[in-house]
Amino acid sequence: MKLQQIQCTSCGAPIEWDGKYGQPVKCTYCGSVFLPAVTGREDVWLMTDVVARARYEFEGRLDKLEQDIRFEVMRGQDWSALDRAYAAEINRLETEGVVRKLATFWAISPHPSVYRALRDGELNLKGNRIPFKKGDDIVWACPMTRDRFNLDWPVLIGDFQDQRTQQLCGNMANAMMGRMR
Ligand SMILES: [Zn+2]
Incomplete structure (x- = not known):
């Protein structure tokens, strides 16, 4: 069994953990x-459609998926201040009618x-x-996406129908599928 390292919630000491939630x-x-x-149970889903x-x-x-988010996406850490700022901003923009959520999610x-x-x-x-401009697509960008697209901020803005975007996403989706198995 593969052990993961987590922190004690009281004293912060490193603890080897077998990855079983609820125990x-x-x-x-x-x-x-x-x-x-590592992060509150509901908080893990902050970015998930x-x-x-x-x-x-x-x-x-x-x-x-929860395990993947905790240890591959968040790398055992909490969301960053910028990540949380994005989540708050996109909610605000949706409430104000500046953006609308599409019936699709990042691969x-x-x-x-x-x-x-x-x-x-x-x-x-x-x-x-x-x-951003009218008609742009907007999505939160995980560290891997940030690397692929050379992003300064945790957000990808652009035309997701674009050939290059599709190709990069395809590569990432394949990498992801490999890990989920
Ligand atoms: Zn302790």
Whole structure:
């Protein structure tokens, strides 16, 4: 069994964990008992499209996706301040009718929702203004996506029908499928 390293929620000591959610773990340093969750259970799904999540649940693979998000996407850390800023901003823009959520989600974990800009606007990520144009598609970008597209911010804005985008996404989706198996 492959062990993963997590932190004790009380004292922060490193603990080897067998990756089984829902089973209490006892810290060998301070003795406290806790349920492993580097990030709160609901918080893990911050970036995941509800339809994508429901699909994994239907297929009985939700645990796999949760694990992938925690350890491959979040790398055992919490969401960054910029990630949270993106989540808040895209909700604000949707509420204000500047963007609308499309009936599609990003091909790779954590399968964030894809939005389309209904008019010109901007995302404000901790004081950094990131403009978009009417008709642009907008999606949260995981570290892997950031690397592939050389992004400065955790957001990909552009034409997702574009050949280059499709090809890059195809490559990433394949890499992802390999890991999920
Ligand atoms: Zn402890």
